[in-house]
Amino acid sequence: xxxxxxxxxxxxxxxxxxxxxxxxxxxxxxxxxxxxxxxxxxxxxxxxxxxxxxxxxxxxxxxxxxxxxxxxxxxxxxxxxxxxxxxxxxxxxxxxxxxxxxxxxxxxxxxxxxxxxxxxxxxxxxxxxxxxxxxxxxxxxxxxxxxxxxxxxxxxxxxxxxxxxxxxxxxxxxxxxxxxxxxxxxxxxxxxxxxxxxxxxxxxxx
Amino acid sequence: xxxxxxxxxxxxxxxxxxxxxxxxxxxxxxxxxxxxxxxxxxxxxxxxxxxxxxxxxxxxxxxxxxxxxxxxxxxxxxxxxxxxxxxxxxxxxxxxxxxxxxxxxxxxxxxxxxxxxxxxxxxxxxxxxxxxxxxxxxxxxxx
Numbered sequence: 230x231x232x233x234x235x236x237x238x239x240x241x242x243x244x245x246x247x248x249x250x251x252x253x254x255x256x257x258x259x260x261x262x263x264x265x266x267x268x269x270x271x272x273x274x275x276x277x278x279x280x281x282x283x284x285x286x287x288x289x290x291x292x293x294x295x296x297x298x299x300x301x302x303x304x305x306x307x308x309x310x311x312x313x314x315x316x317x318x319x320x321x322x323x324x325x326x327x328x329x330x331x332x333x334x335x336x337x338x339x340x341x342x343x344x345x346x347x348x349x350x351x352x353x354x355x356x357x358x359x360x361x362x363x364x365x366x367x368x369x370x371x372x373x374x375x376x377x378x379x380x381x382x383x384x385x386x387x388x389x390x391x392x393x394x395x396x397x398x399x400x401x402x403x404x405x406x407x408x409x410x411x412x413x414x415x416x417x418x419x420x421x422x423x424x425x426x427x428x429x430x431x432x433x434x435x
Numbered sequence: 436x437x438x439x440x441x442x443x444x445x446x447x448x449x450x451x452x453x454x455x456x457x458x459x460x461x462x463x464x465x466x467x468x469x470x471x472x473x474x475x476x477x478x479x480x481x482x483x484x485x486x487x488x489x490x491x492x493x494x495x496x497x498x499x500x501x502x503x504x505x506x507x508x509x510x511x512x513x514x515x516x517x518x519x520x521x522x523x524x525x526x527x528x529x530x531x532x533x534x535x536x537x538x539x540x541x542x543x544x545x546x547x548x549x550x551x552x553x554x555x556x557x558x559x560x561x562x563x564x565x566x567x568x569x570x571x572x573x574x575x576x577x578x
Contacts, residue, residue: 236539330462332474332550333477333549337482427482434549
């Protein structure tokens with residue numbers, strides 16, 4: 230196989246500079262895996278913030294008992310804080326763009342590292358925030374449907390039967406496990422696929 | 436070499452242009468501008484993936500159409516087509532190696548661009564050349 234001949238033929242077939250009619254203006258958005266992940270995350274953060282605003286506004290629309298309402302607001306406030314912390318961390322990641330000018334192997338390694346780090350922050354924040362939500366929804370349910378403040382106070386001060394308490398804990402733990410695995414599976418399916426592909430490239434270097 | 440379809444190649448080209456534009460400020464003049472540009476383009480191709488989709492094999496169609504034609508020009512065209520078809524079966528790093536080798540870069544330059552040792556470059560390049568020849572042989576072609 231004569232590679233010089235192939236090179237000459239390649240040059241001859243690629244002489245037409247009009248072959249790809251593209252300008253920088255057409256490249257409106259990047260298609261790099263890390264940027265795609267970050268873009269999806271940005272949309273998700275906006276959606277999450279919108280949901281939190283809805284959660285905050287909800288007790289103003291419907292009538293809820295005072296104690297569950299207060300409890301509900303505390304939980305939503307903490308969830309909001311976690312999301313904001315996550316937003317700040319994401320902003321930091323977004324500014325720290327992977328360096329495409331490194332040697333190829335290190336450029337791919339840097340991409341994988343950044344992607345993994347971003348995904349871990351994402352998973353942790355989502356799981357932490359989501360774990361508080363069942364409690365907030367429970368408070369909402371108590372204040373909106375059950376409407377028994379005395380019973381609600383008993384529950385949150387743990388003045389209830391062991392059986393009931395165990396049931397609440399069990400239901401909460403089941404919800405927590407579902408949230409954890411759901412988040413991890415969903416994040417891996419949506420974003421982890423990029424990491425797997427890039428790890429394949431790293432293997433090819435060795 | 437990295438993609439089969441025009442649309443995918445166009446997407447990659449756009450991405451390379453965008454990455455060059457974004458990375459321009461990081462160019463410090465340590466190496467020749469062309470070397471730097473090559474590295475950004477190659478790295479973009481390495482980390483750029485498109486969703487896998489089944490599309491008609493244009494190369495195969497071309498080969499069947501041209502099977503009986505024996506003119507010299509077409510023979511050369513056939514060689515290139517077989518070469519491109521064979522490179523589709525290489526992994527991204529092997530494609531990069533062959534591309535740099537064809538561009539005439541030395542082992543040291545390839546090693547500096549890819550971030551692997553010169554010895555590794557030599558071994559990998561030889562293996563990739565043999566692999567390419569075998570693929571082309573399996574296509575029922577030899578040159």
